[in-house]
Amino acid sequence: MKKVPLSFYQRKDVVKIAKELLGKIVVTNFEGKVTSGRIVETEAYAGITDRASHSFAGRRTARNEHMYSSAGTAYIYICYGMHQMLNVVTNDKEIPDAILIRAVEPIEGIEIMLQRTGKARADKTLTRGPGNVGKALGIFKHHSGLYLLDEEIFLLDDSKKMPDENIGISKRIGVESAGEDALLLYRFYVKGNKYVSGKNY
């Protein structure tokens, strides 16, 4: 299986890329512990024009600095003081587009994921929702800035095509304070997959 190439991330249309990330496989390899899962839910955050984006209106701080990195960088931040959220940075350097990985379907290293999350069983909550994805894959804020073509966090493409009729589209979750931008249809998910968060599947 091949890594998702840099050219995939370098394109300009972050919403299109968010949709195309469905079906790709996220792998983490930290200290010899390999865990992976198939992406089943994503959300696009469209840089400086998107009121729901951390980089809206060009806001740039220590937290969101990696949104401005070149395509194929991981942007990880802490939400609600405890959840580690994994994003994929797209578009040119200095253009802060990113895609939040909201849910994956576990593939490899399920025992490790159970240890990390403290769960007794591998049920649908193991990797459902962005906070759980970060926890199961062992992702922390200090991993922000890693390059997705290196060996610690990367994406694989198994060449299976995700048919359009299997893809659901909706507004994003938890961004009510973004005004009218909260209505944008920037969330994509695999219809019927039990790991998709929310009730919308």
Add this chain to the structure above:
DNA sequence: CCGGGGATTATCT
């Protein structure tokens, strides 16, 4: 299955 509310702290004002 569904809704309400508490947890918990980095980050920004």
Add this chain to the structure above:
DNA sequence: GATAATCCCCGGC
């Protein structure tokens, strides 16, 4: 000092 791109548990049905 307020907010946050969330999660879990609990009670009710």
